[in-house]
Amino acid sequence: MVWVGSTYAGNFKMNISQAAKFTGLTSKTIRFYEEKGIIPKARRADNGYRFYTEDQLETLGFIKRARGLGFSLDECKKLLDLQHNPDRASAEVKEKVQENLARVQSQIEHLEDIKSSLMKMSKSCPGNKGHECPILDELCHGGHTEVLQ
Amino acid sequence: MVWVGSTYAGNFKMNISQAAKFTGLTSKTIRFYEEKGIIPKARRADNGYRFYTEDQLETLGFIKRARGLGFSLDECKKLLDLQHNPDRASAEVKEKVQENLARVQSQIEHLEDIKSSLMKMSKSCPGNKGHECPILDELCHGGHTEVLQ
DNA sequence: CCTTGACCTTACTCTAACTGGAAGGATTAA
DNA sequence: TTAATCCTTCCAGTTAGAGTAAGGTCAAGG
Numbered sequence: 001m002v003w004v005g006s007t008y009a010g011n012f013k014m015n016i017s018q019a020a021k022f023t024g025l026t027s028k029t030i031r032f033y034e035e036k037g038i039i040p041k042a043r044r045a046d047n048g049y050r051f052y053t054e055d056q057l058e059t060l061g062f063i064k065r066a067r068g069l070g071f072s073l074d075e076c077k078k079l080l081d082l083q084h085n086p087d088r089a090s091a092e093v094k095e096k097v098q099e100n101l102a103r104v105q106s107q108i109e110h111l112e113d114i115k116s117s118l119m120k121m122s123k124s125c126p127g128n129k130g131h132e133c134p135i136l137d138e139l140c141h142g143g144h145t146e147v148l149q
Numbered sequence: 150m151v152w153v154g155s156t157y158a159g160n161f162k163m164n165i166s167q168a169a170k171f172t173g174l175t176s177k178t179i180r181f182y183e184e185k186g187i188i189p190k191a192r193r194a195d196n197g198y199r200f201y202t203e204d205q206l207e208t209l210g211f212i213k214r215a216r217g218l219g220f221s222l223d224e225c226k227k228l229l230d231l232q233h234n235p236d237r238a239s240a241e242v243k244e245k246v247q248e249n250l251a252r253v254q255s256q257i258e259h260l261e262d263i264k265s266s267l268m269k270m271s272k273s274c275p276g277n278k279g280h281e282c283p284i285l286d287e288l289c290h291g292g293h294t295e296v297l298q
Numbered sequence: 299c300c301t302t303g304a305c306c307t308t309a310c311t312c313t314a315a316c317t318g319g320a321a322g323g324a325t326t327a328a
Numbered sequence: 329t330t331a332a333t334c335c336t337t338c339c340a341g342t343t344a345g346a347g348t349a350a351g352g353t354c355a356a357g358g
Contacts, residue, residue, distance in 0.1 A: 017305070027306090032345060047353060049306055062288045069270075070263045073344070083285045093284045094276035101267045104260050111257045114219045118250045121218075127243035135242045136232045139211045166334070176335090181316060196324060198335055222315070 012054065016042075019052040023060040030060060038063065038077050070104055071096075161203065165191075168201040172209040179209065187212065187226050219253055220245075 016027045023030075031050075033039045039059055042050035052060070059080065066076045079096060082088045124134040165176045172179075180199075182188045188208055191199035201209070208229065215225045228245060231237045273283040 015306080026346085028347090029345065031307095036344090047306080049353085058289060061291060065288050065291060067344090068263075069266055070260075079285070079288065082282075083289065086280060088280055088282070089278045090274050090280065090282040090284070091276045091278065093282045094271060094274045097267055097271050097274070097284055101264065101271065104264050104267065108257060108260045108264065111219075111253050111260070114217075115250065115253050115257065117218055118246055118253065122243060122246050122250065125239050125243045125246070127240045129238045129240065131235060131237055131239070133231075133237070133239040133242045135239070135246055136228070139214050139228065140207060140232065142210060142214060164335080175317085177317065178315085180336095185315090196335080198324085216315090 013051040014057065015045075016050050016052070019057060019060060022057060023064050025060060025064055033060075033063065033073075036073065038073055038080075070100055075100070162200040163206065164194075165199050165201070168206060168209060171206060172213050174209060174213055182209075182212065182222070185222065187222055187229075219249055224249070 014022060016030055019025075020027045020030060030039075030042075034041055034050075039056070042052060042056065045051050062080060062083065063073075063076045066079055067073070071079065075096060079093065082093055082096075121135045121138060124138075126132070163171060165179055168174075169176045169179055179188075179191075183190055183199075188205070191201060191205065194200050211229060211232065212222075212225045215228055216222070220228065224245060228242065231242055231245075270284045270287060273287075275281070
């Protein structure tokens with residue numbers, strides 16, 4: 001068998017920790033993806049160890065990048081399915097991206113609301129050794145800087 | 150016993166679903182907070198039902214509002230402890246708020262990075278019936294719009 | 299040949315903050 | 329009486345892994 005770095009006959013195999021290092025995932029995470037059916041079951045060497053070829057590494061990298069863009073594992077799976085489907089339309093992919101974009105945008109807006117409430121609170125509080133605290137007062141009795149859920 | 154709305158002798162009692170309606174929580178959530186030790190165990194009526202007095206309702210409202218501002222349950226507990234501690238300094242409370250603010254801010258920044266990557270991707274894709282898809286290409290092979298973790 | 303350390307395997311538990319459901323008892327209205 | 333709606337407890341599931349334990353494998357050094 002040919003391992004890392006070598007390019008014998010254009011193919012190579014990595015064991016799980018090498019694949020982890022290569023993709024930026026952890027061994028645990030790779031096994032977890034397999035168990036959850038996000039990726040197909042890895043092939044095994046004679047000793048029972050998993051090994052990964054170029055294609056599998058590409059798939060793992062795909063997931064790593066999609067996760068980094070805020071896609072759920074479920075969505076990663078759907079994106080992978082589109083990637084492996086030659087009859088896909090780019091519109092389907094774009095739609096997933098835009099759904100995600102909308103969700104990210106609404107999370108940002110929610111956090112911005114929270115941020116402005118927290119800033120108001122922070123400004124209202126002397127932040128000294130005294131016991132009086134407008135922050136606690138507001139948390140206790142409610143106020144108009146409250147964030148609507 | 151005097152129930153909702155009534156103010157007999159300045160005290161009243163609510164059962165769990167009334168307390169839930171009043172605070173905007175759910176009965177399940179209130180029980181959960183009790184089980185987790187975020188709030189003290191509720192007193193029980195003769196039939197075993199929990200009931201809540203004005204003070205308890207205030208505490209529940211406190212948590213509801215603090216949660217809405219992005220504090221974890223653990224932090225809510227700490228804020229409640231400060232609220233019940235007459236020797237607190239407002240500086241301690243303000244510190245919690247500022248920690249939370251910093252976390253919220255960094256979440257916003259992370260999401261903004263993701264958002265801009267997603268927008269670039271979306272623009273690069275024709276979004277038609279064709280199979281060619283720059284989004285999938287980038288997820289597959291990595292690109293410079295990648296979000297650094 | 300033996301040991302040591304670094305791998306690999308599976309299987310189990312834990313996290314946050316709930317939500318949903320099942321099974322059984324209590325209360326209330328018709 | 330009966331039905332609907334409460335209440336109780338307990339158990340399982342959610343997301344995306346991380347942590348730990350017990351045991352098998354492998355390569356290097358003495």
